[in-house]
Amino acid sequence: xxxxxxxxxxxxxxxxxxxxxxxxxxxxxxxxxxxxxxxxxxxxxxxxxxxxxxxxxxxxxxxxxxxxxxxxxxxxxxxxxxxxxxxxxxxxxxxxxxxxxxxxxxxxxxxxxxxxxxxxxxxxxxxxxxxxxxxxxxxxxxxxxxxxxxxxxxxxxxxxxxxxxxxxxxxxxxxxxxxxxxxxxxxxxxxxxxxxxxxxxxxxxxxxxxxxxxxxxxxxxxxxxxxxxxxxxxxxxxxxxxxxxxxxxxxxxxxxxxxxxxxxxxxxxxxxxxxxxxxxxxxxxxxxxxxxxxxxxxxxxxxxxxxxxxxxxxxxxxxxxxxxxxxxxxxxxxxxxxx
DNA sequence: CCCTGTCA
DNA sequence: TGACAGGGG
Numbered sequence: 001x002x003x004x005x006x007x008x009x010x011x012x013x014x015x016x017x018x019x020x021x022x023x024x025x026x027x028x029x030x031x032x033x034x035x036x037x038x039x040x041x042x043x044x045x046x047x048x049x050x051x052x053x054x055x056x057x058x059x060x061x062x063x064x065x066x067x068x069x070x071x072x073x074x075x076x077x078x079x080x081x082x083x084x085x086x087x088x089x090x091x092x093x094x095x096x097x098x099x100x101x102x103x104x105x106x107x108x109x110x111x112x113x114x115x116x117x118x119x120x121x122x123x124x125x126x127x128x129x130x131x132x133x134x135x136x137x138x139x140x141x142x143x144x145x146x147x148x149x150x151x152x153x154x155x156x157x158x159x160x161x162x163x164x165x166x167x168x169x170x171x172x173x174x175x176x177x178x179x180x181x182x183x184x185x186x187x188x189x190x191x192x193x194x195x196x197x198x199x200x201x202x203x204x205x206x207x208x209x210x211x212x213x214x215x216x217x218x219x220x221x222x223x224x225x226x227x228x229x230x231x232x233x234x235x236x237x238x239x240x241x242x243x244x245x246x247x248x249x250x251x252x253x254x255x256x257x258x259x260x261x262x263x264x265x266x267x268x269x270x271x272x273x274x275x276x277x278x279x280x281x282x283x284x285x286x287x288x289x290x291x292x293x294x295x296x297x298x299x300x301x302x303x304x305x306x307x308x309x310x311x312x313x314x315x316x317x318x319x320x321x322x323x324x325x326x327x328x329x330x331x332x333x334x335x336x337x338x339x
Numbered sequence: 340c341c342c343t344g345t346c347a
Numbered sequence: 348t349g350a351c352a353g354g355g356g
Contacts, residue, residue, distance in 0.1 A: 039340045039355085047356040055356050056340080063341045191341065310356050315342075 002030075002173030003230045008246045009174070009215050011208040016190060019168070019207070020072035023291070024185065025157035027171035028079040028146070029127055032135055034172060035060030036125040043114065044105065044121025049310040057131055058309060061138055062301075066319045067190050069326035074338070076166060076291055077139055077146045078153040079132060084279055086272055090236045098124050134304075141301045142323060143294035143339065148286075155179040155283035165291060168209065177212050178230050178280045180223065184210045219250065227280045228259030237276050241268065295339040296323045 039056035040046050046056040068075050083091065101123035108116035136146050149156035157169035158181035169181040170188050177184055187205045216223060232249035234240020244252070256262045259277070263269055270276070298320050305311035327338040 035340065037340095041354075041356095047354095049356055053356090059342095059355065060340055067341085189340070305356095312355075315355080318342090 002171075002175050003178065003235045004233055005174050005177075005226075005230055005246045005249075008219065008229070008250050009177075009210055010218055011186075011210050013206045014185065014209045016067075016071045016073075016207060019185070021074075022167040023074045023076060023165070024068070024168045024170045024188070025147075025160050025166040026075050026077050026188075027153050027157060027169070027173070027176070028077045028132070028135070029153055030171045030173055031060075031077075032057050032127045032131055033125060036127065036131070037122040040118070040121060042118075043109075044118040046121075046125075049308070053309065054131065055309050055311070057135055058138055058305060058311070061135060061142075062305065062311075062316065062319050064189070065139075065142060065144060066322040066326075068188070069323050072326070072330055074293055075144055075170075076160075077135075077144065078149055078157045078160070079136070079146060080153040081148060081150045081284075084151060084237065086237045086276060086279075089239075098126055138301070138304060141297045141304060143296050143327075145289070145291050145293065147289040147291075149284075150286050151284040152179070154181075156285050157181060159283075159285040160289075174210070174230075175236070177210065177215075178227055178235070179283055180212070180281075182212050184212075186210070221250075221253065224277070224281075225253050225258065227277055228253045228262070230280075231259050231270060231273070231276065232262065235276075237279070238270050241266070293327070293338050295327060296320055298324075 035057040036046060036054065039060050046054045047059055049055050065075060101120045105117055105120035105124055108114075108120055139146055147156060147160070152175070154169065154171060154173065154176035157166065157171070158176045158179035160166040161169050161181050161183060168183045168185040169176040170185045172186055174184065185207060187207045189205070189207070212223075216226065219226070221229075229246065229249040231238055232241050232244050232252060233246055241249075252262045253259065256265055259270075259273070263273070298317075301320055302313060302316055305316050306313045330338050
């Protein structure tokens with residue numbers, strides 16, 4: 001999932017408050033997947049309403065957005081459109097992995113292996129159409145704008161930051177850097193703890209920002225070469241070279257100058273290489289969006305979350321209160337009308 | 340993930 | 348007040 005180039009990138013720790021007054025274009029798919037895989041009970045079961053609908057993502061959205069609002073951050077969600085044809089292999093691979101994880105989850109449960117069970121439960125998470133639909137519904141009631149990308153959400157987010165409509169692209173993946181996002185923020189959470197994948201160990205995680213130009217300069221490469229490194233390591237559109245991680249990829253690209261030369265030297269090939277490079281450089285994006293934050297519709301949120309999905313009214317009202325207060329406070333302080 | 344209650 | 352356990356839906 002995503003491109004693994006984090007090890008060669010310079011990151012800057014940012015406090016949650018450093019992002020005050022900033023517009024953050026959130027990768028919807030990435031965030032929802034994160035919520036689905038992490039918001040679970042000890043045994044691995046996701047949160048569900050009485051009709052057996054998964055609700056982990058709704059919980060994640062409600063509380064995380066309340067926290068962002070309180071920090072003065074303006075979120076906008078960006079959702080994926082039609083993936084490029086050359087993503088088909090990755091998509092079917094993910095489907096296969098999910099199916100395998102589902103069986104292994106059941107097996108581990110039967111054997112009483114709780115840690116294994118949890119791991120496979122997470123891996124079986126799927127962001128399906130219903131998850132996306134009711135996320136958009138909740139976000140709309142909360143007054144948070146959503147953008148429908150023509151293709152990859154990370155590409156659309158990158159475009160919006162370049163255009164100046166947003167300040168950061170937010171995702172756990174580094175892909176939007178490949179699409180040219182000047183600034184990416186990761187770990188957009190308040191709780192400074194995260195579970196290590198697989199193990200039952202928690203580590204501290206702080207939000208961090210990555211500056212594209214700074215990294216390009218530091219690595220002494222250009223953007224095409226960064227894309228070349230990504231293609232060496234493997235992206236959603238290609239498998240990557242055998243036993244080549246980010247550090248080796250950097251060395252290879254610097255040594256040979258371009259991905260084409262690296263492949264030529266190794267006698268290997270990547271299908272539709274030029275089309276893929278061009279997709280990173282000139283992805284389909286749209287200007288058809290409006291960024292407008294509206295005051296939360298309390299009754300609709302309560303109806304949706306409490307009546308339809310069995311959330312506690314006390315908790316939801318408290319969260320909506322936080323949304324309203326934060327918005328009003330900002331509007332007074334900065335003249336920059338939120339609502 | 341995030342919230343809430345408890346305990347020192 | 349901050350760490351921790353437990354539950355959320």
